[in-house]
Amino acid sequence: MYPVRATDPTCRxxxxxxxxxxxxxxxxxxxxxxxxxxxxxxxxxxxxxxVDYSMANDFRTTDLVVTYDSNPTFSGSGETDIIYQEGNPASGSGGVTWCNDAVDGDGRRCDQQYIRIHGGGDYTRGLVCHETGHAVGLQHGNNSLPITGNTNGALGCMQTPVGSSEPLGSNNKFNINAVY
Ligand SMILES: [Zn+2]
Incomplete structure (x- = not known):
């Protein structure tokens, strides 16, 4: 869970x-x-x-209160938290998550994040779980404490690469519920 070791300690x-x-x-x-x-x-x-499947079966099983916002907000202090897009990440990876509006003076929280996942079969429950995990602060094994391999099964859907049907793991949920 962010912030640990290799990641920049300040959300921006x-x-x-x-x-x-x-x-x-x-x-x-x-x-x-x-x-x-x-x-x-x-x-x-x-x-x-x-996306809906991962929300229902992964993130709604945590302490997070997850709701769909059919009338999204893109400015101000109460923006829609996560915007999902289908597109080709420039990095060549299957998916990417980025912060668009870090909370001023906070250092950890972001008001709005974008997730862009490649189409054509890459939009799977596992990859949605993985990228959404990043949006709530979960990290890869090599950025975790203790450091572990990126394919360690304890990482649940934060394994890299992630299986198409990989769910949020028990350790993922423990870390989410410790923060939220
Ligand atoms: Zn990742």
């Missing part, structure tokens, strides 16, 4: 698609999300299903 605004250095928490226990429904990054129905 990322450039578009992030720089892979910073990690953040979402800003509070209430986690709202939106899926792009038009334009360049629109999610297709199978992508939307993967």
């Amino acid at each position: 605004n990322d450039p578009e698609e992030g720089d892979g250095v910073v990690s953040c928490w979402t800003d509070n226990t209430t986690m709202t999300y939106y899926m792009d429904s038009g334009g360049d990054y629109e999610l297709e129905s199978e992508d939307r299903h993967a």
Whole structure:
């Protein structure tokens, strides 16, 4: 769980698609999300299903209160927490998470984060769980304490690479519930 060792200890605004250095928490226990429904990054129905499935079976089993925001907010102090997009991350990875609006003076929390996942079959429950895990502060094994291999099964859906149906693990939930 952020912040530990290798990650930048201060949550800050990322450039578009992030720089892979910073990690953040979402800003509070209430986690709202939106899926792009038009334009360049629109999610297709199978992508939307993967997001909803992970919300229902992974994140709603934690202390987070997860709700869909069909009328998203992109400015001010109460923005929709996570915006899901379907598109090709420039890094070539299957998915990416980045902070768009770090909470001023806080250092850990981000008011709005974006998740962009490659289409064409990559939009799976496992990868949605993985990227959403980053948005709430979960990290890879090599950035964790204790340090572990990135494929250690205890990492649940934070394994790299992640299986298409990998769920949120018990250690993932323990860490989420310790923060939120
Ligand atoms: Zn990752």
